[in-house]
Amino acid sequence: MESVQTADNVCDFARYAGLIKLACSRCALHDRCLPQGFSAGETHRIEQIVTRSRPIQPGEHLFLAGEEFRFIATVRTGCFKSYVIDHEGKQQVLEFAFPGDVIGLDAIHAHRQRTNVVALETSAVCRLTIESVSRMMRHLPELQAELFRVMSSRISELESTAGQPSADERVALFLISISENFYRRGYSASELHLAMSRYDIASYLKLTPETISRVLSRFQNDGVLRVGPKQVSICDREKLKKIAGKKPEHGLDVARRA
DSSP states (O other): OOOOOOGGGBOOGGGOTTOEEOOGGGOTTHHHHSOTTOOHHHHHHHHTTOEEOOOBOTTOEEEOTTSBOOEEEEEEESOEEEEEEOTTSOEEEEEEEOTTOEEOGGGTTTTBOOSEEEESSSBEEEEEEHHHHHHHHHHOHHHHHHHHHHHHHHHHHHHHTTTOOSHHHHHHHHHHHHHHHHHHTTSOSSEEEOOSOHHHHHHHHTSOHHHHHHHHHHHHHTTSEEEOSSEEEESOHHHHHHHHTOOOOSSOOHHHHO
């Protein structure tokens, strides 16, 4: 199990006082991070409070559970996992974060980080201090509405995974969720790069790694997926959605992004 308490594996923003200011208007994730309809002037004001991190290496922590809440972050590149340590000293994975996802909102209430957040591959984030966000929300109510939308969306995602009794349904829903997430960000909806390990996926879905491997092998034998070490190709999307218990989608042009 990886260490989380050593100072050298925590992303230290204070050590990088000259963080690069990010031009949000030129960012590929602009439409995912900022409220719809923001004017050029409003976007410029946001740019004044956003800073971009240096590359965060695999195994390096963005947040540690229990530390003071200092900022929220939007994933710019890479992938993170959020986890806690249970009473047996084992990791319980709670969430994965991809480009465009906001990390750290769960710490607002207690002003303390509730989870550990670690990079799974070389990653970068855009950082907003809570003080700057609070000041900005007083002038830009659309920003407050966007944060509420993000939190509401996350609650909806958690509710959608409730009541999935079978391993097949959990794995299928997990892959469909990642596929739709990738599609919204302009990536392929059928060729999925998975930075997380089978152990992490198993922990997140509350299954064993052996069960994950069996389900993926069965899906591959049935022609639903093509599985590699860190790559999953969706071959029969509608069958995968049927396994997940989701309705057929409309308007998702998978071929265009494949």
